[in-house]
Amino acid sequence: MTGMVNRVAPIAVVVAAIMIIWYGFTVHLNAPWQIDRYEKAGTEWQMRDLVRDTMAQERPVLPAPHQIVAEIWKTTVKKKITSKRSLIYHGSVTLSSTLLGFAMGTILGIGLAVSIVENRAMDKSLMPWIITSQTIPILAIAPMIIVVLNAVGLSGLVPKAMISTYLSFFPVVVGMVKGLRSPDPMLMDLMRTYRSSRLQTFWKLRLPASVPFLFASMKVAIAISLVGAIVGELPTGAVAGLGARLLAGSYYGQTIQIWSALISAACMAAILVGVVGVISHLTLRRMGLRA
Amino acid sequence: MTGFQRTIATLGGLAAAAALVIAFIGSGEAGIALLAASLVLALAGMRHHFSLWPQARVDLVASLGGMALLLSRLDGDMPTASWPLLIACWLFGWLAVEKTMAARNLPKALSSVLSLAVPVFFGAWIIFAWEVLTIGLQIPTVLLPPPSMIAVRFAESTSILWADFQQTVIKAALSGYILGCGSAFMVAILIDRVPFLQRGLLPVGNFVSALPIVGIAPIMVMWFGFDWQSKAAVVVVMTFFPMLVNTVAGLQATQAMERDLLRTYASSYFQLLIKLRLPTAAPFIFNALKINSTLALIGAIVAEFFGTPIVGLGFRISTEVGRMNVDMVWAEIVVAALAGSLSYGLLSLLERQVTFWHPSNRRKTP
Numbered sequence: 241m242t243g244m245v246n247r248v249a250p251i252a253v254v255v256a257a258i259m260i261i262w263y264g265f266t267v268h269l270n271a272p273w274q275i276d277r278y279e280k281a282g283t284e285w286q287m288r289d290l291v292r293d294t295m296a297q298e299r300p301v302l303p304a305p306h307q308i309v310a311e312i313w314k315t316t317v318k319k320k321i322t323s324k325r326s327l328i329y330h331g332s333v334t335l336s337s338t339l340l341g342f343a344m345g346t347i348l349g350i351g352l353a354v355s356i357v358e359n360r361a362m363d364k365s366l367m368p369w370i371i372t373s374q375t376i377p378i379l380a381i382a383p384m385i386i387v388v389l390n391a392v393g394l395s396g397l398v399p400k401a402m403i404s405t406y407l408s409f410f411p412v413v414v415g416m417v418k419g420l421r422s423p424d425p426m427l428m429d430l431m432r433t434y435r436s437s438r439l440q441t442f443w444k445l446r447l448p449a450s451v452p453f454l455f456a457s458m459k460v461a462i463a464i465s466l467v468g469a470i471v472g473e474l475p476t477g478a479v480a481g482l483g484a485r486l487l488a489g490s491y492y493g494q495t496i497q498i499w500s501a502l503i504s505a506a507c508m509a510a511i512l513v514g515v516v517g518v519i520s521h522l523t524l525r526r527m528g529l530r531a
Numbered sequence: 532m533t534g535f536q537r538t539i540a541t542l543g544g545l546a547a548a549a550a551l552v553i554a555f556i557g558s559g560e561a562g563i564a565l566l567a568a569s570l571v572l573a574l575a576g577m578r579h580h581f582s583l584w585p586q587a588r589v590d591l592v593a594s595l596g597g598m599a600l601l602l603s604r605l606d607g608d609m610p611t612a613s614w615p616l617l618i619a620c621w622l623f624g625w626l627a628v629e630k631t632m633a634a635r636n637l638p639k640a641l642s643s644v645l646s647l648a649v650p651v652f653f654g655a656w657i658i659f660a661w662e663v664l665t666i667g668l669q670i671p672t673v674l675l676p677p678p679s680m681i682a683v684r685f686a687e688s689t690s691i692l693w694a695d696f697q698q699t700v701i702k703a704a705l706s707g708y709i710l711g712c713g714s715a716f717m718v719a720i721l722i723d724r725v726p727f728l729q730r731g732l733l734p735v736g737n738f739v740s741a742l743p744i745v746g747i748a749p750i751m752v753m754w755f756g757f758d759w760q761s762k763a764a765v766v767v768v769m770t771f772f773p774m775l776v777n778t779v780a781g782l783q784a785t786q787a788m789e790r791d792l793l794r795t796y797a798s799s800y801f802q803l804l805i806k807l808r809l810p811t812a813a814p815f816i817f818n819a820l821k822i823n824s825t826l827a828l829i830g831a832i833v834a835e836f837f838g839t840p841i842v843g844l845g846f847r848i849s850t851e852v853g854r855m856n857v858d859m860v861w862a863e864i865v866v867a868a869l870a871g872s873l874s875y876g877l878l879s880l881l882e883r884q885v886t887f888w889h890p891s892n893r894r895k896t897p
Contacts, residue, residue, distance in 0.1 A: 381864050
């Protein structure tokens, strides 16, 4: 019990501090506009009015947390899911391309890792380029890839998912290569004394040994895959998805909408990483790797 | 020679033989050079069955010769025979690399040259295949321009590219990077003295660094205006948390034994920090610096999609896409890729200088 308190209390304090700072900034940043309005209307105002009104603006510079929560509540629970204004609808669009991209990236990553570990020529020629590939800011050129693929007739889910794939395969490759190479020489020698073939060594030793590494990199991969999906939605003319909500919000100065899309994206990232974490925990326990 | 190598060799020989047959059937259009090359490559593939000249350099020469021939005949309607020949060249290139890698007891100098030459060869191959395929198959340049076209465009518009580079990389990304990493480093050292804050901020920091932070770009553009300051602000936020988390983790990486040793020397807090904890944290810090170098570029470019003055990589990319000048877009991508790779390379080099003692940087003893 005390361990729990010890762990949660500092986090709670930090989060509370962030909230207080946030509210402070809300008042501070929104005040000039509000004071301007008071002066134009010629109304007398007290500090209390100012604090109240800065937190209830239509288009604040920085919305207060409760405004964002209210907006999220309004656009998720109160709207029908099919509605174009429902955050659940937009979220599901983003989620589907995230998951597709993540699945493709993981499969590609595992495939590359296996070929790198099993073949020295592949290792020497591919690995440096895989690292270089991530120094190219693909996220930044994502919109152009989408537009170009659109021109060929590839539109909708697949181009967005491809961006996610490009981003998510990298952590999987790096983690899997490390994992497949993780069995120590003693174990490899043991397999050799059993006269096991390369395939058998792979299935019975290398692959099981790589599973913890795989899950660790999948956690990174799914978070980055979501980022890819969101950025991939930016240039599609703000049709659907959390990225489209961001863009539409920035066009019309709807700060609350931007923040609510941002916060829901954050929650989605947290949930996705959490789900991968739970699957990882269950799998590893079943494999007897962790109690 | 392993069975795997023999398989590649046989496949390469077969592809060349197929090219030979196709060139014969469609006589005239293929030309004598292509016929000869196909014949030579087919023979080169077959030689493995008679154990003649098994050296890797023979395969390399065969591959390069085929490539040179294909390049010299590059135009809109390549004869059909060139496609199997291309595959044959690729297989021979692979075979050469495969053989070189299999060789043991190479001199040290040669093996270090090889570890550089092999990836370069691979990269050259990708560009070569890209060039041949886009021109040979007449892929519309809007879709994928050939590398030569991109190179020409790059050479023609260096002044524009330089201006964009200055705006996005130097002003926005670099200043944001320095501010973000620097402040995160300071905060990490401060947090390190307060365990309570550490326990609270680390999970939050971990959480935040998994978030899609690029999303704050529109907000920053609203707050700081269209010029580079807003982009730098995005970069600051993006780079802050990875640096914070890594530095704190690095500062905790010292072992009790090492700390005790320094304590027996009666070292002060700062001596402990500078002589032990910061050096131990260096690999972690460099890791964050490397991650952040790409993040900074991404942040700066993506933020430009939300409003920018009429200069900058992101601005140029989004406008030239609209005007279907895809070669210009690719030239900008080359700039971004060069900037990203160079900064990563410089950081790796610096890391190797600073953390020369780290096991991953020490030369492996055989």
